[in-house]
Amino acid sequence: MSTTLVIYNPVCGDSTAKKLFTEHVIPLLHKSGKIIPPDNIIETTHLGHAGEVVLDLLRTQPGEHLSIILGSGDGTLHEIVSAIQHSTTVTWGKTDITFALVPCGTANALYSSLFPPTSTTGEGDPQLTYKLQSVQSFLSSKPTEKPLSLAVTSTYPASQSNAKETIKNIPIATSTSVVVASTALHASILHDSEALRASIPTMERFKAAAQQNITHWYSAKVKLLPPPGIDNDVLLYDPRKNEFVKKGSDVELEGPFAYFLSTVNVDRLEPAFRITPLFTSLVPHRQSLDIVIVRPLRDPSISGISEEAKGNFAAKSVQVLAQGAYQDGAHIRMRYNEDGSIDTTSDEGSTVVEYYRCGGWEWVPESTDIQAHLVCIDGEILHIPKQGKASCSISETASNVQFSVFI
Numbered sequence: 001m002s003t004t005l006v007i008y009n010p011v012c013g014d015s016t017a018k019k020l021f022t023e024h025v026i027p028l029l030h031k032s033g034k035i036i037p038p039d040n041i042i043e044t045t046h047l048g049h050a051g052e053v054v055l056d057l058l059r060t061q062p063g064e065h066l067s068i069i070l071g072s073g074d075g076t077l078h079e080i081v082s083a084i085q086h087s088t089t090v091t092w093g094k095t096d097i098t099f100a101l102v103p104c105g106t107a108n109a110l111y112s113s114l115f116p117p118t119s120t121t122g123e124g125d126p127q128l129t130y131k132l133q134s135v136q137s138f139l140s141s142k143p144t145e146k147p148l149s150l151a152v153t154s155t156y157p158a159s160q161s162n163a164k165e166t167i168k169n170i171p172i173a174t175s176t177s178v179v180v181a182s183t184a185l186h187a188s189i190l191h192d193s194e195a196l197r198a199s200i201p202t203m204e205r206f207k208a209a210a211q212q213n214i215t216h217w218y219s220a221k222v223k224l225l226p227p228p229g230i231d232n233d234v235l236l237y238d239p240r241k242n243e244f245v246k247k248g249s250d251v252e253l254e255g256p257f258a259y260f261l262s263t264v265n266v267d268r269l270e271p272a273f274r275i276t277p278l279f280t281s282l283v284p285h286r287q288s289l290d291i292v293i294v295r296p297l298r299d300p301s302i303s304g305i306s307e308e309a310k311g312n313f314a315a316k317s318v319q320v321l322a323q324g325a326y327q328d329g330a331h332i333r334m335r336y337n338e339d340g341s342i343d344t345t346s347d348e349g350s351t352v353v354e355y356y357r358c359g360g361w362e363w364v365p366e367s368t369d370i371q372a373h374l375v376c377i378d379g380e381i382l383h384i385p386k387q388g389k390a391s392c393s394i395s396e397t398a399s400n401v402q403f404s405v406f407i
């Protein structure tokens with residue numbers, strides 16, 4: 001059995017989802033013969049509402065396939081997937097959910113990765129045409145469905161052992177990303193920008209949060225794990241060859257870190273911010289995470305950890321993001337000259353960014369570094385307990401449910 005649900009978030013992005021759905025999306029569905037009963041058209045009224053609606057439907061109308069026309073940003077999609085991941089009281093039969101995404105959010109990372117803004121075609125209003133591509137695929141006679149990978153991240157307490165048992169591997173919190181799982185600068189910005197929401201209601205709060213954190217170096221140890229399966233390796237991008245090279249079955253990295261961010265399903269976090277560009281230019285053969293790491297001690301002009309060094313390095317972190325990620329992903333080719341300046345044309349010198357492709361990661365923060373204890377999962381913030389750790393791994397399903405997108 002197949003059910004179609006329409007869900008839109010009226011307050012996401014610039015709050016135009018309701019108008020878009022009333023004037024264009026729902027009439028288009030009806031015109032194409034997809035009559036959606038009013039009870040299956042939901043305007044969300046509160047945080048978490050979209051997840052509640054989907055769980056209710058899975059409980060009352062268990063079926064093999066559910067299509068959701070979703071008008072939102074990435075946050076609402078994350079809520080739906082997380083609600084299903086957390087629904088441990090119910091064992092779902094094998095279920096597929098396919099989303100027809102209508103980008104109505106602020107960033108729309110997933111939509112703009114699947115439909116890069118330059119690909120707009122067709123007649124009429126180009127902006128509207130651009131936004132309806134996934135719905136048009138849903139309505140076509142042979143829709144293409146692209147499976148979504150999930151990145152499941154859990155935080156763990158410090159291992160405690162006594163004579164009888166060792167208490168470990170019981171997560172404190174778990175959340176599921178369809179876009180991003182990060183620590184370091186990105187997690188701090190998302191965390192602090194929420195705290196600034198009341199005093200700076202505009203997007204300027206992200207800039208203010210970045211300024212608060214740009215000089216911080218995050219003390220942690222990292223382990224990268226291979227994708228599931230036999231004979232899989234952690235891969236590191238070699239810009240000279242423009243290919244990934246094998247780095248073995250696990251890779252350990254010492255901090256400090258300025259930047260540590262992994263993505264699934266996307267090459268960008270907003271239309272112009274291509275932070276993991278290789279996801280679309282060197283397409284992965286299997287489900288995996290792309291990770292971008294910046295470790296300041298790779299800079300030849302920095303000999304140790306000092307406040308002065310942190311201040312000097314801040315400009316380079318900005319350069320990686322502003323002249324790299326915002327310039328079509330140019331940061332992956334940046335190298336250090338001997339004096340520490342950044343070169344985008346050279347083939348020599350160590351890379352500024354380490355770009356890995358792998359199946360998961362473990363982040364163990366230094367207990368004295370409070371900021372290193374934050375993890376960002378599609379905008380949701382998890383807190384790693386003191387002496388604990390965070391662990392992230394790729395997954396195909398959440399609670400037996402497989403997700404995909406009409407493309």
Ligand SMILES: Nc1ncnc2c1ncn2[C@@H]1O[C@H](COP(=O)(O)OP(=O)(O)OP(=O)(O)O)[C@@H](O)[C@H]1O
Pocket residue numbers: 009010011012013014044045046047048049072073074075076077079104105106107108109
């Ligand atoms: N009626 C509502 N009132 C308040 N919040 C709502 C309502 N409906 C949904 N929400 C919440 O709005 C939040 C933001 O939604 P969403 O992420 O889709 O948009 P966005 O933040 O604008 O976009 P993006 O994630 O692409 O930046 C979600 O956490 C969702 O739970």
